[in-house]
Amino acid sequence: MNNLRLKFFACCFLVIGFNSPFKAQQEEIKFESIPPEQGLSNKSIPAILEDKYGFLWFATQDGLNKYNGYDFKVYQNDPSDSNTISNNNIFCLIQDREGYLWLGTENGGLNRFDPNTEKAIRYTHDENNASSLSSDNVYSLLETKQGELWIGTWEAGIDVMDKESGKIKKHYRHDPKNEASLSEGGIWSLYEDKNGIIWISTWGGGLDRFDPQTGIFKHYRHDKKDPGSISNNIVGPPL
Secondary structure (H helix, E strand, O other), X not given: OHHHHHHHHHHHOOOOOOOOHHHHHHOOOOOOXXXXXXXXXXXXXXXXXXXXXXXXXXXXXXXXXXXXXXXXXXXXXXXXXXXXXXXXXXXXXXXXXXXXXXXXXXXXXXXXXXXXXXXXXXXXXXXOOOOOEOOOOEEEEEEOOOOOEEEEEOOOOXXXXXXXXOEEEEEEOOOOOOOOOOOOOOEEEEEEOOOOOEEEEEEOOOEEEEEOOOOEEEEXXXXXXXXXXXXXXEOOOOO
């Protein structure tokens, strides 16, 4: 899998770190590009992961791609098969502790993909079901140390899913009357630190810090009068 990992770093445009800075100066790093002509379904890749077996998975705007170091296998929506992924425009991708892949899509909700059976289970918004997703636009995913699946949507805040039942057990939304609520409905990324604190980057509300013990969101926003504040309330790459 060494060749596979090298190609992974190339796709991510990362610089490989070495234990010794002198070794890094002496060795020449070579990159190999993997163009769509080699089987990649789309050159726009919002997310990449390496699974526990060393395979690479690429979330693209035209399906899910599995790469074994030599060939691609593409998984796409088939309108006649409900076991395929719900939408080809994939924005985020993680693997949970059970080995399932979770895919957040634009307009297609959330998918749990089993790499062994190559089948997907779909989770979408249902206005008549309070336990369903708040939105079908899923832009970020996080599995916490407690095994919860946190789902960041583009306009409806954060959902927390019980993975066993597939039901949403908690919705976190912006409440303009509650300063301790989520600062903004548009969520770009989610991260849990070593202390169990969850950090949320938003599209217009700055950076949020969530403490699961208190259930309170703390906000970090731009303040033009404070040079020590964050530089912009849009915490994420431009679209």
